[in-house]
Amino acid sequence: MEEKVIVCRELTKRFGDFYAVNKISFDVNKGEIFGFLGANGAGKTTAMRILCGLSHPTSGEATVAGFNVYKQTEAIKKNIGYMSQKFSLYENLTILENIEFFGGVYGVPAAEIKERSDNLVRKLGLTAEAKKLVGALPLGWKQKLAFSVAIFHQPRIVFLDEPTGGVDPVTRRQFWDMIYEAAASGITIFVTTHYMDEAEYCNRITIMVDGKVEALDSPANLKARFDADNMDEVFYRLARGAKRSGD
Numbered sequence: 001m002e003e004k005v006i007v008c009r010e011l012t013k014r015f016g017d018f019y020a021v022n023k024i025s026f027d028v029n030k031g032e033i034f035g036f037l038g039a040n041g042a043g044k045t046t047a048m049r050i051l052c053g054l055s056h057p058t059s060g061e062a063t064v065a066g067f068n069v070y071k072q073t074e075a076i077k078k079n080i081g082y083m084s085q086k087f088s089l090y091e092n093l094t095i096l097e098n099i100e101f102f103g104g105v106y107g108v109p110a111a112e113i114k115e116r117s118d119n120l121v122r123k124l125g126l127t128a129e130a131k132k133l134v135g136a137l138p139l140g141w142k143q144k145l146a147f148s149v150a151i152f153h154q155p156r157i158v159f160l161d162e163p164t165g166g167v168d169p170v171t172r173r174q175f176w177d178m179i180y181e182a183a184a185s186g187i188t189i190f191v192t193t194h195y196m197d198e199a200e201y202c203n204r205i206t207i208m209v210d211g212k213v214e215a216l217d218s219p220a221n222l223k224a225r226f227d228a229d230n231m232d233e234v235f236y237r238l239a240r241g242a243k244r245s246g247d
């Protein structure tokens, strides 16, 4: 049987009488690339924050890497990586300083940080730039570096909140090569996106509408079920009835 690294049962988050996340249930397998889609305001970030141990649910159950989202949030944080457009690298530190800093924060042993940082810089092809400020890097490179930093401590799961916003499809594709490599090494990928080309790259995707999971399957199965040529069409059919629109 496949190992489940995220188990979520009727997970709910209520703000006053508003259900931001409404009884969502799903499992994510080890090494899977699990896409989390939904229009603005659908509840993706709220659900992801709970799974990262940053916010308590109102009701329902969930475990992440085997740890309970109510009681074991510190253990969850030690076993995951996290990257979002908002929380990322320090622009006024160099590439190498960022890697070393976050390696320390994520608990990589001090004796290993130097060598592993040098290896990472080499692997990224950034040896010549290693002492430059991150602020000077093009956005696509910042995203690749941020992802590398988020998995530097070899977490069980990495959560990516719209990791490739604002870059072109070729740069996005390169970013996804890194995702595939991480998944092949056994790291589970949980990713939110608004880009339908990225949805196609996922093993399975969830589409959230107004706080609920409206569909969960592989891109191929979803296209077949909705008799659609592409994920854009699937998404449109499911999300067009959404009451929330967000920004």
Ligand SMILES: Nc1ncnc2c1ncn2[C@@H]1O[C@H](COP(=O)(O)OP(=O)(O)OP(=O)(O)O)[C@@H](O)[C@H]1O
Pocket: 015, 018, 020, 038, 039, 040, 041, 042, 043, 044, 045, 046, 047, 244, 246, 247
């Ligand atoms: N702390 C809060 N208090 C009240 N309402 C909130 C709070 N956080 C989120 N919400 C509401 O919950 C709903 C879901 O928000 P969430 O950020 O999870 O959506 P999302 O799917 O991530 O959207 P986006 O794609 O815009 O990031 C929104 O209507 C939002 O206004």
